[in-house]
Amino acid sequence: MPLPRSISFSQVELPSTFKTEGIVKTLTSIKGPDGAVVGPVTGGRFVCLDDPFDVDAFRYRLHPGAAKNMVGLTVSPRSGVRTMAADGARLILEDATLKQGQRFQFAWNFMTWGDMPWNDFALFEAKPTAMGAYGISTVLYDLAELAHANKRTTGWRIGTWIAASDFAGTLEWTVANGQAMTDPAILQPDPVAFTNPAALLIDAIRVFG
Secondary structure, eight states, rough: BBOOOEOOOOSSOOOOTEEEESEEESSEEEEOTSSSHHHHHSOOEEEEEEETTTTTTTTTBBSSGGGGEEOEEEEOOOOOOOOEEEEEEEEEEEEEEEEEOOEEEEEEEEOOOOOOOOEEEEEEEEEEESSOOEEEEEEEEEHHHHHTTOBBBBSEEEEEEOOOSSSEEEEEEEEEEEOOOOOOTSOOOOGGGGSOEEEEEEEEEEEOO
């Protein structure tokens, strides 16, 4: 279906067009790892992927089964720290179509409570329905990039994708705990990689053109 020109998150429930994996909810605010309280960009709520506060004193998940297991997913962020995923959450918009030249835009904010080498990351993907058709996969940010800047959160930023060709498929936003792949022989992340859930906030989805 053609994407609406504007998608906002003003209700407790997500719009019915979205599906989720792991812990995904709408919030009016969240306290970031730097102590600052973050609110929505527009409207009264935003989407929060994962729950960094559902943890015990050692920052292990209280309900690990609620997270989406993402073992098998690997990414190569701009930081250059190739990463294998552990667990996290995903926001999914199926049956989306964009025409060539249309601009898809969303506000995002990535925050992490972890430390290296447990390399949390946030990912945006446009997965085509037809095999071999046009799509994209973009790592928005990772813990290593934040650590280099001596930060714990990106603050609100605007993600923009201009469709280079007609697109039909699924849009996905992912946030995941991960582990730096310093040894190619490692196939499973260390148990510590499953601690300190990160969060990815999404708001103000727009289509232009």
